[in-house]
Amino acid sequence: xxxxxxxxxxxxxxxxxxxxxxxxxxxxxxxxxxxxxxxxxxxxxxxxxxxxxxxxxxxxxxxxxxxxxxxxxxxxx
Numbered sequence: 512x513x514x515x516x517x518x519x520x521x522x523x524x525x526x527x528x529x530x531x532x533x534x535x536x537x538x539x540x541x542x543x544x545x546x547x548x549x550x551x552x553x554x555x556x557x558x559x560x561x562x563x564x565x566x567x568x569x570x571x572x573x574x575x576x577x578x579x580x581x582x583x584x585x586x587x588x
Contacts, residue, residue: 541577542585543570557587 540559545552548566554573556564567573570586577584 539583540585541580541582542587543573543577544587545570 541564542557542559544555544557546555546566547553554567554570556567556573556577558564565573565576567576574584
């Protein structure tokens with residue numbers, strides 16, 4: 512009987528660099544993050560790399576703006 516003593520191979524996703532991870536989905540997704548501004552809830556749209564793009568008064572408006580640019584909206588709680 513023989514045994515294979517090689518280490519198990521890491522899944523590729525675990526070896527992705529932070530730089531590559533920050534680019535993942537950059538041209539396909541945007542996310543919406545709720546914030547409190549002047550005691551009012553607002554919704555900030557961010558690109559996939561975390562760049563804030565615009566503030567909206569409602570979640571629905573933020574979602575519509577993302578969809579109009581052919582991106583997939585994601586929510587951050």
